[in-house]
Amino acid sequence: MQCDPNQHAAPRWRLTAWLAAPATTVEAEVAAELRAGMFRRLEAVLASSVAIALVAALIMLRHPGSLVWAWSAATLAILLVRVAVVIAAMRAARRHLPRWGSVLTDMFIVTGIFPNAVLGLDAFLCFALRDQDLALVAGLVAIAVATSQSGHRPGSPRLNTVYACLTMIPLAAGLVVSGNLLLCACGLILAPIHLMTIANISRHLHEDFVATIMARVENRRRALHCALTGLPNGACFRETLSAALGAAGPQRPVAVLCLDLDGFKGVNDALGHPAGDDLLQQVAGRLRGLAGPSDLAARLGGDEFALILQGSDLTAARALAARIVAAIGQPFVLHGRDSVAIGTSVGIAVAATAVSDAAAAASALVAQADAALYAAKRSGKGTVRHHRDGAPPEADAAAPAPLRVPA
Numbered sequence: 534m535q536c537d538p539n540q541h542a543a544p545r546w547r548l549t550a551w552l553a554a555p556a557t558t559v560e561a562e563v564a565a566e567l568r569a570g571m572f573r574r575l576e577a578v579l580a581s582s583v584a585i586a587l588v589a590a591l592i593m594l595r596h597p598g599s600l601v602w603a604w605s606a607a608t609l610a611i612l613l614v615r616v617a618v619v620i621a622a623m624r625a626a627r628r629h630l631p632r633w634g635s636v637l638t639d640m641f642i643v644t645g646i647f648p649n650a651v652l653g654l655d656a657f658l659c660f661a662l663r664d665q666d667l668a669l670v671a672g673l674v675a676i677a678v679a680t681s682q683s684g685h686r687p688g689s690p691r692l693n694t695v696y697a698c699l700t701m702i703p704l705a706a707g708l709v710v711s712g713n714l715l716l717c718a719c720g721l722i723l724a725p726i727h728l729m730t731i732a733n734i735s736r737h738l739h740e741d742f743v744a745t746i747m748a749r750v751e752n753r754r755r756a757l758h759c760a761l762t763g764l765p766n767g768a769c770f771r772e773t774l775s776a777a778l779g780a781a782g783p784q785r786p787v788a789v790l791c792l793d794l795d796g797f798k799g800v801n802d803a804l805g806h807p808a809g810d811d812l813l814q815q816v817a818g819r820l821r822g823l824a825g826p827s828d829l830a831a832r833l834g835g836d837e838f839a840l841i842l843q844g845s846d847l848t849a850a851r852a853l854a855a856r857i858v859a860a861i862g863q864p865f866v867l868h869g870r871d872s873v874a875i876g877t878s879v880g881i882a883v884a885a886t887a888v889s890d891a892a893a894a895a896s897a898l899v900a901q902a903d904a905a906l907y908a909a910k911r912s913g914k915g916t917v918r919h920h921r922d923g924a925p926p927e928a929d930a931a932a933p934a935p936l937r938v939p940a
Contacts, residue, residue, distance in 0.1 A: 542625070542635040543568060549642040552692045556739055559747070562754075566746045567688030571641065577685045578619050582612040584674045585652045592655060595667055608651050615644045642692065649696045652678060653703030660707030660716070668711070675704045676727070683735040687742035690735040697731045759832045761810055762817035770831035770839055774898070775891040777843050778884060786885035787843055788850035791902040792857065794836040795914050796875040800867075808867045812875070815867075819860045823853065839902070847883050847919060854879040854917040862915065880906025881919040 543564070544550045555567050589608040593601050622637035656675045659668040679700040683693045701724055708720025757769035765773070774789065781787045794816065801809035813836065820830040820838060829841040840857075842850055861877040882901035888894035901920035909918035 542638055544638045544642060545635045546639050549639045552642055552695060553638070553689050554691065555688060555743060556690050556736065557743065559743065560750075562750050563743070563746050566750060567743065568638070570688040570742070570746075571686050571692075572619060572623055574685045575619055575623070577681065578616060581678045581681070582616060582648065584678060585648050585655075586612055588652065588655050588659075588671050588674050591667055591670060592658065595664060596662060608648075608655075611644070611647045611651060615648055618644050645692070645696060646699060649678070649682075649699040650703070653700040656700075657703040657707035657710075660711040663712065668707070672704060672707075675700050679728075680731060683731050683738060687735070687738040688746070690732075690739040693735040694732045697728060701728045701731075759817075762814050762832050764817045764821065764838075765829060765831040767831065767833045770829065770833065770841065771892075771895055773829050774841050774895040777841060778888050778894045778898070779891040781884055782887050783885050785844050786846050786883055787841065787898070788845050788847070788881060788883045789898050789902040790840040790842070790850060790854055790857070791880045791899070791906045792838050792854075792861075792877045793906070794861070794875050794877055795910075796873075797836040800873050800875065804867060804871055804873070808871060808873075811867045812865055812873065815865050816861060820857065823856055823860060839899070846885075847881070850881050850883060851917060851919065854881060858915050858917065876914045878906060878909040878912075878914060879917045880904065880909055881917065883919070 544553050553568060553571070555564060559567070586609060589605040593605040618637060618640045622641050625637050652671075652675050656668070656671040659671040662668075679697040682696050683690075686693055705720040705724035708716045708724065711717065711720075757765055757772070759766045774787070777787045794812075797809065797812065800812055813832070816838070817830070817832060820840070824830040824840060825842070825845075827843045828845075831839050831841075833839055840853070842853065845853070857879060858877055861875065864872050864874050866872050880902045882898050882905060884894065884898050905918040905920040908920075909916040912918065
């Protein structure tokens, strides 16, 4: 499970996936950042949409007719759909809706084809009508939009090139049929050169952008992960838990499991810190192996660990906690020679309602799980306890029937 939940879903269609893919193979987290870059410039989408709508309006005013009116209305509808898809995709990313996010990502790529093609056809029409003033405006807008897109989406060079071709090729054809020898030469020579320049700029910007994103992802990974165990750290845990609680509900409960290691200090004192570090790494490996694909296992510090389970109720959380106690109770071989046995107890807290203040709810849920952990330790090692909703921490110590995992 990723620490950053605000990622745009990957496209599902083969064509859109190919168009949006980076030019080189990158890891999934970098690809997600590159993909998110397509949606971060809403103002650029709005500006290009306004420019395209302006060209369509000028054509409608200077050359009125039923066909022109229908064409302009269709252009406006396409632009409105384009803006709506961008806004919906951004909201889907914030609300953690991967299924709808994939559909919206596909729609974003596809709906970008039509405005660029419409602008190119508008430019062609202006030159074909021999309307020099309108052709000048349409040509400038087409060149500006085609050029600026390479900077707006540096993570998708193929998409930028396709969009530029959809705009520039009809423009070049319009220059050729304009009846002006100089404009015809521009269409045959300068337009292809400009198109190749856009493709070259997109490629270089893409290389620089990928390097920047890779460095950003690496820095974020270091900031949000424990250097010793490789598990997410406390900052990542809190960030992920707040995001999960923001999307929690009766059908999507969120469970927190808190645990620490019984006997860790004795191992550290008897065998030294290198052995203790090896033990922590092995514990982290076992927790990572037990956590599901939508779960997050984190090291909070020292010998304290915690897990976030999304979509798991109390029964599922108890079952996983029992497996954790059993797994940690198995012997550990440190540095290939020293076999040690430790144990753990687990405290559980579950939230199954939506919250308005996710950060405060996250702190409260962790406090409940921590209280349940200490109640479990008072009940005996290898015990799993759940914090009952509404019960004060001291009530857990007196609550009957803790779940004790046999050794």
